[in-house]
Amino acid sequence: MNEHDQKRIDRLLKTTLPPMAVAGEPRRDLWPAMLKRLDAQPAAVPWFDWALLAAAAACLAIFPGAIPVLLYHL
Amino acid sequence: MPVLEQPPEVLRQFCHGNLDAFEALFRSHQGEVYGWIVRIVRDSSAAEDLTVETFWRIHRAHARFDPTHSFGAWARRIATNAALDHLKTARRETDLPDDLPSHPLPDPSISEELRQKMAGAFRRLPPQLRIAATLALIEEKSYQEIADALGVSTGAVKVRVFRARRFLRKELKRQGIEP
Numbered sequence: 001m002n003e004h005d006q007k008r009i010d011r012l013l014k015t016t017l018p019p020m021a022v023a024g025e026p027r028r029d030l031w032p033a034m035l036k037r038l039d040a041q042p043a044a045v046p047w048f049d050w051a052l053l054a055a056a057a058a059c060l061a062i063f064p065g066a067i068p069v070l071l072y073h074l
Numbered sequence: 075m076p077v078l079e080q081p082p083e084v085l086r087q088f089c090h091g092n093l094d095a096f097e098a099l100f101r102s103h104q105g106e107v108y109g110w111i112v113r114i115v116r117d118s119s120a121a122e123d124l125t126v127e128t129f130w131r132i133h134r135a136h137a138r139f140d141p142t143h144s145f146g147a148w149a150r151r152i153a154t155n156a157a158l159d160h161l162k163t164a165r166r167e168t169d170l171p172d173d174l175p176s177h178p179l180p181d182p183s184i185s186e187e188l189r190q191k192m193a194g195a196f197r198r199l200p201p202q203l204r205i206a207a208t209l210a211l212i213e214e215k216s217y218q219e220i221a222d223a224l225g226v227s228t229g230a231v232k233v234r235v236f237r238a239r240r241f242l243r244k245e246l247k248r249q250g251i252e253p
Binding site: 001005006009010011012013014015016017018019020025026027028030031033034037038046 | 097100101104105108112113116118121122125126129130133137184188189192193196207208211212213214239240242243
């Protein structure tokens with residue numbers, strides 16, 4: 001495809017689909033919808049939190065003697 | 075898109091999951107995010123939903139945000155991914171609507187039939203090529219800006235734009251039009 005073809009495609013595309021005239025803001029306040037979304041789906045616990053919990057549980061299972069130490073520090 | 079950066083304290087609080095800080099970021103960046111998305115999907119209603127989706131993803135990933143980096147750039151990349159996911163779904167489920175949100179520019183040398191065929195060819199572009207073509211050829215964003223938003227190199231953007239042009243040319247040729 002030569003440069004002439006490219007320019008022709010670009011012009012045709014831009015004539016068909018001109019740039020969007022964006023006012024900059026949505027037509028409505030989206031914060032209520034955002035709050036609804038946050039309420040609907042509570043934030044997922046990150047995977048590393050589950051990994052930490054699993055590691056702690058494994059440690060306690062392997063070294064039960066650590067349980068009183070852990071309880072002392074809680 | 076103008077960069078509206080927040081005080082470091084707001085960004086730090088956001089990282090710790092503070093909802094007030096998130097709301098402050100939402101309110102100051104929703105216009106930028108919406109404006110970016112609507113340019114890609116060319117549908118104001120879908121862009122509003124995708125703005126909420128973007129900020130939902132942002133909220134979900136708050137612990138991964140580095141407050142020393144630009145929140146605006148991070149939000150734009152997440153917004154681009156949300157828009158890309160939308161284009162993939164819209165493409166798979168239904169063909170996109172024919173009524174385009176912008177009115178074609180008057181050009182007597184280009185017939186209505188040709189414009190319709192070009193619009194049809196554009197809708198058939200694979201989503202990744204479509205985003206690159208939209209931002210580079212229609213919205214005239216710089217390759218660097220597009221690369222940052224897509225998380226790829228400028229070279230990759232140039233390749234996608236080239237492939238998009240070639241795809242459009244082939245599609246028009248298939249319909250008997252020599253562009």
